[in-house]
Amino acid sequence: MEDGQRMYSQQGGLTNMSGNVLPQYNMGQDEPSDQRKQEIGDILQQIMTITDQSLDEAQARKHTLNCHRMKPALFSVLCEIKEKTVLSIRNSQEEEPPDPQLMRLDNMLIAEGVAGPEKGGGSSAAANATAAASGGQPDSAIEHSDYRAKLAQIRQIYHTELEKYEQDLDLSDGSEIKNSDYEAKLAQIRQVYQTEYGKYEQACNEFTTHVVNLLREQSRTRPIAPKEIERMVTIIRKKFAAIEMQLKQSTCEAVMILRSRFLDARRKRRNFSKQATELLNEYFYSHLSNPYPSEEAKEELARKCGITVSQVSNWFGNKRIRYKKNINKAQEEANMYAAKTAAAAAANVGSEGGAAGYNVGGGQAGMYMNLNGGDNYQSSDNSVGDNVQNQVNALRHVISQSGGYSSDSMHSTPASMYEQHMNQQITPHSRSQNGSPHDPKPEDSTDSWCAGAFMQGLDGDGDNYDGSSDEPGLKRPKI
DNA sequence: TTCCATGATTCTAA
DNA sequence: TTAGAATCATGGAA
Numbered sequence: 001m002e003d004g005q006r007m008y009s010q011q012g013g014l015t016n017m018s019g020n021v022l023p024q025y026n027m028g029q030d031e032p033s034d035q036r037k038q039e040i041g042d043i044l045q046q047i048m049t050i051t052d053q054s055l056d057e058a059q060a061r062k063h064t065l066n067c068h069r070m071k072p073a074l075f076s077v078l079c080e081i082k083e084k085t086v087l088s089i090r091n092s093q094e095e096e097p098p099d100p101q102l103m104r105l106d107n108m109l110i111a112e113g114v115a116g117p118e119k120g121g122g123s124s125a126a127a128n129a130t131a132a133a134s135g136g137q138p139d140s141a142i143e144h145s146d147y148r149a150k151l152a153q154i155r156q157i158y159h160t161e162l163e164k165y166e167q168d169l170d171l172s173d174g175s176e177i178k179n180s181d182y183e184a185k186l187a188q189i190r191q192v193y194q195t196e197y198g199k200y201e202q203a204c205n206e207f208t209t210h211v212v213n214l215l216r217e218q219s220r221t222r223p224i225a226p227k228e229i230e231r232m233v234t235i236i237r238k239k240f241a242a243i244e245m246q247l248k249q250s251t252c253e254a255v256m257i258l259r260s261r262f263l264d265a266r267r268k269r270r271n272f273s274k275q276a277t278e279l280l281n282e283y284f285y286s287h288l289s290n291p292y293p294s295e296e297a298k299e300e301l302a303r304k305c306g307i308t309v310s311q312v313s314n315w316f317g318n319k320r321i322r323y324k325k326n327i328n329k330a331q332e333e334a335n336m337y338a339a340k341t342a343a344a345a346a347a348n349v350g351s352e353g354g355a356a357g358y359n360v361g362g363g364q365a366g367m368y369m370n371l372n373g374g375d376n377y378q379s380s381d382n383s384v385g386d387n388v389q390n391q392v393n394a395l396r397h398v399i400s401q402s403g404g405y406s407s408d409s410m411h412s413t414p415a416s417m418y419e420q421h422m423n424q425q426i427t428p429h430s431r432s433q434n435g436s437p438h439d440p441k442p443e444d445s446t447d448s449w450c451a452g453a454f455m456q457g458l459d460g461d462g463d464n465y466d467g468s469s470d471e472p473g474l475k476r477p478k479i
Numbered sequence: 480t481t482c483c484a485t486g487a488t489t490c491t492a493a
Numbered sequence: 494t495t496a497g498a499a500t501c502a503t504g505g506a507a
Contacts, residue, residue: 269486269503277485292496313495314487321497322485 043074062221078223102241105248114190114251150210154203186255193251200247204240208233272315276305280315284323285337291320 046061053061065071215229272280283301284291293301298312305312323330 271485271504311486315485317496317498318486321499324497 040070040074043068043070058221066220075219075223079225079228082223082228083225099241099245102245102248105245105252108252108255109193109248114186114193114255150207154207157199157203189251189254193247196247197244200240200243204237204243207240208236211236272305272307272311276307279305280312280319281333282337282341284316284319285334286341288334291316291323 043065046065211232212229215224215232218224219229271277280301283293283297287293293312293316295309298309298316302309302312307315
């Protein structure tokens with residue numbers, strides 16, 4: 001009230017802080033000084049007590065005050081007093097540099113492509129978000145139930161959205177991120193961030209508008225200058241910058257977790273189990289004429305090996321290229337698997353008493369024989385008896401060619417076979433009938449994916465140990 | 480510690 | 494979209 005009392009000039013008129021009499025208002029110079037003092041005192045008293053009154057009374061009082069002839073002059077002086085006292089303290093806080101932490105967050109989000117100038121996430125926000133840690137003026141400066149209700153509502157929305165945000169990103173399961181998933185996850189983070197940022201901006205704007213309207217309304221009964229409203233907007237923006245900071249921190253954390261999982265997934269490499277490798281090799285060498293398993297076959301292999309279809313595809317890709325690069329070793333391996341397969345088939349024949357007892361689903365040999373029936377790389381004749389016979393033929397062939405299973409004979413590889421292999425090599429590309437590299441081999445095709453000679457070394461027709469078309473007198477390379 | 484095997488990724492061609 | 498080829502990075506044996 002001291003400031004208010006200073007408005008009374010010694011001359012009996014209204015003066016500003018500089019002591020100058022305000023000439024623009026009709027101050028009623030001809031009125032007695034005591035009367036004017038009393039009148040102004042009444043006005044001030046009404047203003048001070050207006051918040052103690054009921055809503056209806058306050059509204060009525062507001063109207064009376066607004067219509068009072070001295071109100072403009074009085075408010076002008078009050079605003080000036082406020083400007084030069086309370087608000088001057090704030091002025092010193094306004095020119096703070098941008099928050100370095102927020103700038104770092106902005107930089108990271110921009111670098112990761114999550115936020116950027118075109119997305120409205122980075123620079124514009126940073127411009128608004130200067131110095132998040134300012135004082136708590138809004139709460140103390142504006143005592144209004146609407147304000148508090150709105151603030152509580154926004155806080156609740158913020159926390160709800162924060163929970164939703166973390167749920168949407170769904171990075172808490174500890175699962176590994178594959179390369180193909182990385183971009184998708186990053187895009188998901190980007191989308192969630194932009195959505196949440198949009199909500200944040202909307203809430204910020206709504207709240208700012210609400211407070212501005214509130215202050216304008218109050219300016220009818222309180223000395224609130226437009227400049228003060230502008231400052232209040234700035235303060236609100238700063239307050240909301242804390243929310244923005246939280247949002248950006250959460251997003252950065254999500255990106256870092258994603259990247260960490262992704263890199264971990266790349267680094268981690270576990271060899272497949274021995275059994276899985278055996279199954280894959282058996283399939284590979286039994287389909288050496290066309291080692292391109294169908295999707296169904298891949299799925300079956302993946303299921304049996306306990307790996308993914310992608311891993312099966314990788315394995316076959318690696319196997320094909322490494323087989324071609326190191327044919328000598330591959331031949332040894334092929335012989336081993338051929339013998340093993342045939343032995344298993346023969347064992348089935350012996351134990352089950354013939355073709356009728358062939359165990360399609362059981363055993364490793366049965367496994368790929370079963371797959372053969374599904375992808376049709378095998379002979380079109382899929383009768384159980386023929387399959388068993390094929391296995392037996394293959395076994396006989398391997399044994400006859402190798403002279404048993406001695407390591408010496410298994411490891412010796414005639415140059416003629418290698419040369420023939422290299423000369424007759426046919427890639428799927430060149431074999432393709434319509435130019436597509438992934439066309440499956442026609443069922444009746446008798447050509448070879450790689451090294452028909454090598455397959456001849458197994459059963460002579462390049463058709464997965466199918467001895468049915470083997471010529472009795474066909475001379476096989478000596479192993 | 481080194482070397483090799485191997486699963487995975489990336490790039491290119493078809 | 495798939496396969497081939499090159500390459501990377503890790504696991505495991507020597």
